[in-house]
Amino acid sequence: MQIPEQDKRAVVVKNAGSHFLLSRLPDWSPFPAVLRGKVRLGQTTATNPVAVGDVVRYEGDEMQADAQHPVLIREILPRRNCLSRRSTNLSRQAHVLAANIDRAIVVTTLYFPEIKLPFLDRMLVSCACYGVPALIVLNKVDMYREEDPESVRHFCDIYEKAGYPVLQTAVPTGEGIGALREACRGKCSLLCGESGVGKSSLVHAIDPSLQPKIGRISDVHLQGKHTTSLYEMYPLAGLGFLIDSPGLRGFGLSDVPPDDVFRYFPEMLRVADDCRFMPCTHTHEPGCAVKAALEAGDISPERYASYLGMLEEDRKFR
Numbered sequence: 001m002q003i004p005e006q007d008k009r010a011v012v013v014k015n016a017g018s019h020f021l022l023s024r025l026p027d028w029s030p031f032p033a034v035l036r037g038k039v040r041l042g043q044t045t046a047t048n049p050v051a052v053g054d055v056v057r058y059e060g061d062e063m064q065a066d067a068q069h070p071v072l073i074r075e076i077l078p079r080r081n082c083l084s085r086r087s088t089n090l091s092r093q094a095h096v097l098a099a100n101i102d103r104a105i106v107v108t109t110l111y112f113p114e115i116k117l118p119f120l121d122r123m124l125v126s127c128a129c130y131g132v133p134a135l136i137v138l139n140k141v142d143m144y145r146e147e148d149p150e151s152v153r154h155f156c157d158i159y160e161k162a163g164y165p166v167l168q169t170a171v172p173t174g175e176g177i178g179a180l181r182e183a184c185r186g187k188c189s190l191l192c193g194e195s196g197v198g199k200s201s202l203v204h205a206i207d208p209s210l211q212p213k214i215g216r217i218s219d220v221h222l223q224g225k226h227t228t229s230l231y232e233m234y235p236l237a238g239l240g241f242l243i244d245s246p247g248l249r250g251f252g253l254s255d256v257p258p259d260d261v262f263r264y265f266p267e268m269l270r271v272a273d274d275c276r277f278m279p280c281t282h283t284h285e286p287g288c289a290v291k292a293a294l295e296a297g298d299i300s301p302e303r304y305a306s307y308l309g310m311l312e313e314d315r316k317f318r
C-alpha cells in the first residue's frame with residue numbers, strides 16, 4: 001500500500017553518525033535513511049541535528065529503501081522532550097542523546113567499573129532539567145553485594161532518600177530483571193550510564209531475542225571499554241522500546257543555569273522554600289534550609305558534594 005507523501009513520518013531508531021534507520025512505530029520494520037539536502041531542523045544548536053527518538057518526515061519509498069537507496073530525511077518534527085549534554089566542558093554546543101523519551105534508566109555499578117557519584121548526579125540533574133523521570137539501576141550486584149553489603153545499602157539509602165527509585169540487578173542470576181522488564185512496559189526508555197556498567201547486557205536480559213553488542217571488561221584495568229558508538233532503539237516484545245546508548249565519559253550540563261542547579265536535586269528543592277534569603281546559593285547563607293537538612297542528615301553529604309562540584313564547574317567554564 002502506497003503511503004501518501006504528507007503521511008511519510010517515522011521515528012529514528014538507529015543513529016550511526018550520518019546514517020540512520022527509521023521505523024513507522026509502533027510497526028517495527030526499520031529502513032535506511034540519510035540526512036541530505038535541505039532539512040528543516042527543529043533545534044539548531046546541537047552538534048547532532050537528529051537523534052534516536054526523533055519523529056521525522058521523509059521522502060522516498062520505504063518499501064524499496066536499502067543501504068544504496070535510503071530515504072531522505074526532510075524535516076524533524078518538534079520534540080516533546082530530549083536529553084542533552086555538553087559535548088565537552090569548553091563546548092557551548094549540546095549533544096542530544098535521545099528525543100521524545102518517557103524515562104531514563106540510569107545504570108550504574110559500585111565496582112567494575114567503580115562508581116563515580118558526581119557523574120551519576122550530573123546525569124540525574126540533566127534528566128530532571130529536561131523533565132525526564134529517572135530510574136536508577138544498580139547492576140552487577142552479584143559481584144559485590146556479598147562482599148560489601150554495607151556499600152550497597154549506603155548507595156540505595158542515598159538515592160532513595162533523595163527520591164529516586166533504585167532497582168538492584170544482576171544479569172547472570174536474573175535478579176531484578178523481571179522488575180526492570182515490568183518498568184519498561186508501555187514506555188520508551190533510554191538506558192544511559194558509563195561504558196561497561198552492563199546496559200547492553202540488560203537489554204539482552206530483558207528480551208533474549210535482542211542482541212546488542214556486549215563488551216568485555218579489561219581484566220587489567222577493570223574498566224569499561226567503549227563497545228558501542230551508536231544509539232539504537234530496541235522493540236521489547238509487546239512491552240515498549242528501549243534505547244541503548246554508548247558509554248559516556250563526560251556529562252557536561254547543558255541548559256542548567258547555576259542558580260537553578262538546586263532545583264534538580266529533588267531533596268534540595270523540597271526544603272529550599274524555607275531558606276531565609278532568596279535567592280540562596282545554599283553554600284554560606286545564614287538560615288539556609290538546605291544546609292540545615294544536610295546537618296540533620298536528611299540530605300546526604302555525597303549529594304551535597306556533587307551539588308558544590310557542579311557550581312564550581314560552572315564557575316570554571318562559563
Ligand SMILES: Nc1nc2c(ncn2[C@@H]2O[C@H](COP(=O)(O)OP(=O)(O)O)[C@@H](O)[C@H]2O)c(=O)[nH]1
Nearest residue numbers: 140170171195196197198199200201214215216
Ligand atoms: N557479573 C556481572 N557482569 C555483568 C553484569 N552485567 C554486565 N556484565 C558484564 O559487564 C561487561 C560489560 O557489559 P555491557 O553490557 O557491554 O556494558 P555497557 O557498556 O554498559 O553496554 C560484559 O562483560 C558483561 O558480561 C552483571 O549484572 N553481573
Ligand SMILES: [Mg+2]
Nearest residue numbers: 199200227228
Ligand atoms: Mg553497550
Ligand SMILES: [Zn+2]
Nearest residue numbers: 275280282288
Ligand atoms: Zn539555602
